[in-house]
Amino acid sequence: xxxxNRRTFIFPKPVSIISNASTAGPKxxxxxxxxxxxxxxxxxxxxxxxxxxxxxxxxxxxxxxALEKIGMKPEEITAVLAGDLNNQCIGSAYGMRGLxxxxxxxxxxxxxxxxxxxxxxxxxxxxLMNYLAVVTSSxxxxxxxxxRYPLSYGGQRTMAAQWTCTASGAVILSSEKTDSDPKITACxxxxxxxxxxxxxSNMGAAMAPAAADTISSFLIDTNQxxxxxxxxxxxxxxxxxxxxxxxLLKEKNIDIxxxxxxxxxxxxxxxxxDTHAGGSGCGCSASVFCGYFMKKLRENKMKNILFSATGAxxxxxxxxxxxxxxxxxxxxxxxxR
Amino acid sequence: xxxxNRRTFIFPKPVSIISNASTAGPKxxxxxxxxxxxxxxxxxxxxxxxxxxxxxxxxxxxxxxALEKIGMKPEEITAVLAGDLNNQCIGSAYGMRGLxxxxxxxxxxxxxxxxxxxxxxxxxxxxLMNYLAVVTSSxxxxxxxxxRYPLSYGGQRTMAAQWTCTASGAVILSSEKTDSDPKITACxxxxxxxxxxxxxSNMGAAMAPAAADTISSFLIDTNQxxxxxxxxxxxxxxxxxxxxxxxLLKEKNIDIxxxxxxxxxxxxxxxxxDTHAGGSGCGCSASVFCGYFMKKLRENKMKNILFSATGAxxxxxxxxxxxxxxxxxxxxxxxxR
Numbered sequence: 001x002x003x004x005n006r007r008t009f010i011f012p013k014p015v016s017i018i019s020n021a022s023t024a025g026p027k028x029x030x031x032x033x034x035x036x037x038x039x040x041x042x043x044x045x046x047x048x049x050x051x052x053x054x055x056x057x058x059x060x061x062x063x064x065x066a067l068e069k070i071g072m073k074p075e076e077i078t079a080v081l082a083g084d085l086n087n088q089c090i091g092s093a094y095g096m097r098g099l100x101x102x103x104x105x106x107x108x109x110x111x112x113x114x115x116x117x118x119x120x121x122x123x124x125x126x127x128l129m130n131y132l133a134v135v136t137s138s139x140x141x142x143x144x145x146x147x148r149y150p151l152s153y154g155g156q157r158t159m160a161a162q163w164t165c166t167a168s169g170a171v172i173l174s175s176e177k178t179d180s181d182p183k184i185t186a187c188x189x190x191x192x193x194x195x196x197x198x199x200x201s202n203m204g205a206a207m208a209p210a211a212a213d214t215i216s217s218f219l220i221d222t223n224q225x226x227x228x229x230x231x232x233x234x235x236x237x238x239x240x241x242x243x244x245x246x247x248l249l250k251e252k253n254i255d256i257x258x259x260x261x262x263x264x265x266x267x268x269x270x271x272x273x274d275t276h277a278g279g280s281g282c283g284c285s286a287s288v289f290c291g292y293f294m295k296k297l298r299e300n301k302m303k304n305i306l307f308s309a310t311g312a313x314x315x316x317x318x319x320x321x322x323x324x325x326x327x328x329x330x331x332x333x334x335x336x337r
Numbered sequence: 338x339x340x341x342n343r344r345t346f347i348f349p350k351p352v353s354i355i356s357n358a359s360t361a362g363p364k365x366x367x368x369x370x371x372x373x374x375x376x377x378x379x380x381x382x383x384x385x386x387x388x389x390x391x392x393x394x395x396x397x398x399x400x401x402x403a404l405e406k407i408g409m410k411p412e413e414i415t416a417v418l419a420g421d422l423n424n425q426c427i428g429s430a431y432g433m434r435g436l437x438x439x440x441x442x443x444x445x446x447x448x449x450x451x452x453x454x455x456x457x458x459x460x461x462x463x464x465l466m467n468y469l470a471v472v473t474s475s476x477x478x479x480x481x482x483x484x485r486y487p488l489s490y491g492g493q494r495t496m497a498a499q500w501t502c503t504a505s506g507a508v509i510l511s512s513e514k515t516d517s518d519p520k521i522t523a524c525x526x527x528x529x530x531x532x533x534x535x536x537x538s539n540m541g542a543a544m545a546p547a548a549a550d551t552i553s554s555f556l557i558d559t560n561q562x563x564x565x566x567x568x569x570x571x572x573x574x575x576x577x578x579x580x581x582x583x584x585l586l587k588e589k590n591i592d593i594x595x596x597x598x599x600x601x602x603x604x605x606x607x608x609x610x611d612t613h614a615g616g617s618g619c620g621c622s623a624s625v626f627c628g629y630f631m632k633k634l635r636e637n638k639m640k641n642i643l644f645s646a647t648g649a650x651x652x653x654x655x656x657x658x659x660x661x662x663x664x665x666x667x668x669x670x671x672x673x674r
């Protein structure tokens with residue numbers, strides 16, 4: 001066996017994040033991290049006739065900007081790994097159509113950004129290719145009407161509910177060693193965890209067990225302590241899920257509270273922006289990673305972080321059929337040089 | 338640049354297909370390939386209360402059988418790459434839940450089996466891991482009511498429409514060289530092709546341009562001729578799409594008619610089984626590859642094949658919004674030793 005640990009890989013060839021870009025909608029742009037996003041859209045339609053077309057446009061713009069930042073053309077990218085929350089992942093399919101980049105479609109729900117970077121990093125370690133892109137997005141209005149209620153219905157949201165972010169993030173990854181870019185040095189592939197949560201308005205609770213499983217497995221497999229990191233990031237557990245994560249990790253004698261950031265908690269202001277349990281959606285963790293944390297790494301204000309993102313793998317139909325919500329969490333370690 | 342060609346990779350370490358399993362529903366079992374499937378279910382509910390639960394059960398059974406055939410346990414697999422046609426890929430999420438295998442969710446519509454084997458083969462060439470599994474499925478009744486009409490509506494199907502197969506296929510892939518198993522020696526990652534087809538009942542036409550693009554690119558990149566292959570397989574173009582494929586390849590002076598098999602054409606008997614333009618669905622190409630073609634390779638009756646599978650990346654919603662159907666096609670080359 002070549003593998004020391006089953007799910008955890010320390011890369012012989014760390015993968016360089018040679019570019020990153022982020023887009024946010026108006027509400028996200030008005031939040032505490034507004035200044036960190038490359039693009040803040042003022043119109044949630046992005047000039048398109050439908051929200052779904054707007055989401056595709058946002059994903060296309062974000063990846064295009066990531067390429068432009070380093071003067072790369074789409075044809076230099078071997079493949080893009082992309083996915084989103086829409087049925088059949090149409091945010092990505094139509095967003096990437098026309099860019100002429102080989103396309104590997106992913107579905108990891110809100111874990112997409114981490115799933116994509118895990119998968120791309122493993123692929124780049126094959127040394128078969130030089131550049132891969134990862135992109136994802138979410139849109140409040142496409143997600144809300146697909147997963148919950150028509151927006152015009154005006155349903156009241158529970159306090160455990162999260163607000164799907166209108167946002168997108170993209171990275172360009174390279175197998176070539178660059179001096180100045182942050183590197184993905186290790187990863188952990190998620191396992192489906194399902195502890196029986198059936199409440200579609202409490203995704204944090206459904207996803208926290210997967211986060212606890214992946215984060216604890218990674219720390220144990222790599223023999224690292226939470227204190228070694230400037231940040232241990234989760235995607236969108238929100239306020240409810242983050243507290244459950246702390247409790248679950250406590251059972252394993254792991255305390256990450258001092259280093260923990262949850263993208264869903266920090267993207268909105270809990271006092272001024274009424275989002276109940278925080279933000280969510282593929283675009284939440286993607287835009288906060290690509291906007292906020294990548295900036296901290298590039299400025300050397302953070303040197304060593306864990307980025308994990310959780311996904312809830314149910315569908316409205318599976319819940320109507322009495323199923324509980326399977327959660328998953330993928331993780332990467334990123335060092336700033 | 339390490340890459341000679343952008344999308345095409347000849348693997349330095351060919352990937353061994355150490356196990357394969359297939360499941361088919363009753364209609365598929367009564368077709369010409371019925372004798373090649375490992376399991377033929379007589380009940381499309383597989384003892385479950387809903388078709389969606391039945392599809393998950395089918396995917397679970399198929400992967401479990403692939404493992405049992407070689408005496409492997411789920412915990413020996415580094416990860417499973419899985420996806421299906423259901424919204425949010427619930428066939429895979431619930432099918433794999435409980436197996437305790439790290440999970441990488443894919444969405445490539447009917448191209449899933451090829452997308453999974455392409456992605457897994459690249460990952461295994463990293464030499465970071467030993468074993469990956471790929472599994473997918475489709476179910477006539479879950480797909481029909483999600484993509485088209487409620488079954489009880491009894492809508493008349495057009496002659497260009499295809500019949501979504503109730504079927505599943507799974508492979509176990511290894512980076513270790515085995516003497517007796519067929520090997521994935523090369524692959525080509527698909528690019529989204531969209532020539533403007535908007536007819537949800539003519540998927541063959543929507544997907545044929547992607548198939549022509551990928552097959553021609555691969556043959557040109559690897560400097561191989563159609564005559565060198567015992568079979569050049571497409572997933573589910575059906576009768577309409579296959580003829581369009583021939584026409585599109587003719588423009589590039591490529592003729593694959595003698596070597597061409599379309600899984601959607603061969604899985605049903607056009608005279609005795611009324612499926613109009615043929616079969617379709619992720620499970621169509623997956624079960625025919627894992628059932629029929631893997632048997633031919635293992636028996637040395639075929640020695641060198643191309644397996645490509647196409648996917649239509651639209652959703653019903655994107656079509657209602659006036660969009661056309663983006664198609665994609667991923668490809669692998671498999672040699673029998």
